[in-house]
Amino acid sequence: MRYVSYKTTSGHVTWGVEEGGTLFDLGPSGRQVADTLRDAIVGDLLSATPDYADAPSQAEEGTEFVPVVGGSPKVICIGVNYRSHKEETGRADVEFPTVFSRFSDTLWPHGADVTIPAESEKYDYEGEVALVIGKPAFKVSREDAFDHVAGYAVFNDFSARDWQRHTGQWIPGKNFPESGTFGPYYVPASDIGDIEALEITTRVNGEVRQQATLADLIFDIPAQIEYVTTFTKLEPGDIIVTGTPGGVGLFMDPPTFLQDGDLVEVEVTGLGTLKNRMVKG
Template sequence: MRLTTLRRDGETQAGRVADGEVVLLPYRDVGELLASGADWRERAAEPTSPSVPLAEADFAPLTPHPEKIICVGVNYASHIAEVGLPTPEHLTIFAKYSRSLIGAYDDIVLPPQSRAVDWEVELGVVIGSPVRHADAEEALAAVAGYTIVNDVSMRDWQLRTSQFLQGKTFEASTPVGPFLVTPDEVDHARALDMTCAVDDTVMQKAGTDELLFPVGEIIAYVSSIITLVPGDLIATGTPAGIGAARKPPVFLAAGQTLRTAISGLGEQANRCVAG
């Protein structure tokens, strides 16, 4: 199953993607659908009307208002090597706020206060049922589906202090979506190809099978700290190829388009505009 959240008439609405159409569901967004009960899959599969052509869809952030956005850092050996950090013994985690989220085809407004806006393709995980003190198997059972996240980062703000949230959660900077794809369609995203390109130049290319801490371990670890609830979003980390690690560094500029794709999950295309 493939779900999405669209903008319609100044509001948002969840939908199920099927046969080139988005079948509209009676929920404001995918997060509200997931929170509607353990039978959300059955609810999402019910025949409803109307529908809109997929080609005309205006994609909102997949889960516009998650209770939590958990991000994982330094989770690919290639990225650890390019930034010169030791291999972590434990997960590196930080948070974002929902105001940072944008849709899969929305513009990225480059903030005037940053001169170092960078890209990070990441596998996104959306939680479908409450999970606390889980082992890895129980953790995977709590996954509603997978999506694409680009953890667009303002490096000059991120590196101001040892606590780098301030460079990670600028308002309207993080594309999420366009789809939630259920685990059965992508084998729990165990081996999906990932790319991130600026215009036509591929900057990052890797596979989700390169994660140091895989999805089940990530969810289990976080669930030992706090309860994860339906609609929560986890970004699992980025591979090598970030702009800040290049010599000389390369960052996003107005007029460029950031293109992010994960096989089986779709793609994003976000035009960069001056703020």
């Protein structure tokens, strides 16, 4: 099952089910299962598929999306977490995950233009898989980690590399407005088979730049959850963005950064394709 967050033809923000190119409204303007998809996740209302057959519907084509799971108090990102990416950076092996925070107001939807900040000359893409926490998680063992995952979605962690490298910490380079695109679909974990078999492919203007499966993760999803929940409590609706493969623009020869008009697509097996057009700030 694929869930979406979007605007109705009358302009109301809602959420629902995508099936065969049609969106069925389960939000306040439809079946009223919950006000938002995040509320449905927090309330564990998706463990059984809501009845949507007679819900108000509209065509997916031409619909304006919103971030698929919005309003999350915590967005935790894992850096340099694919072997292929570590190799291209030249970084040494590390004992613990590299963790940084992203502000929830930077989340941006599928299909929307992304503004390249006027302050950055080195704006880059990072195709990723994001997971959404489904129940309170604190000091979770890796053996129990997947019990706390509600579902998954595609993420693009756009990065201002010049600002990222101002100091040793990355927060400025990772939190410009519109820099965390998220969607188009949310897929419950129960609908995903072997998570490590999922393949990420990032394309810029149709050219494949990144391609890897989650088997290439250095710190797998259980290790990420175990580590993060040791130092902070996660609640339903919180997000962990799990890392990006090798092939980012910073490490191309020569370095190649995003330009006005570029179309960036991140496709993940079973999760759909996240598309955004770049516009000059």
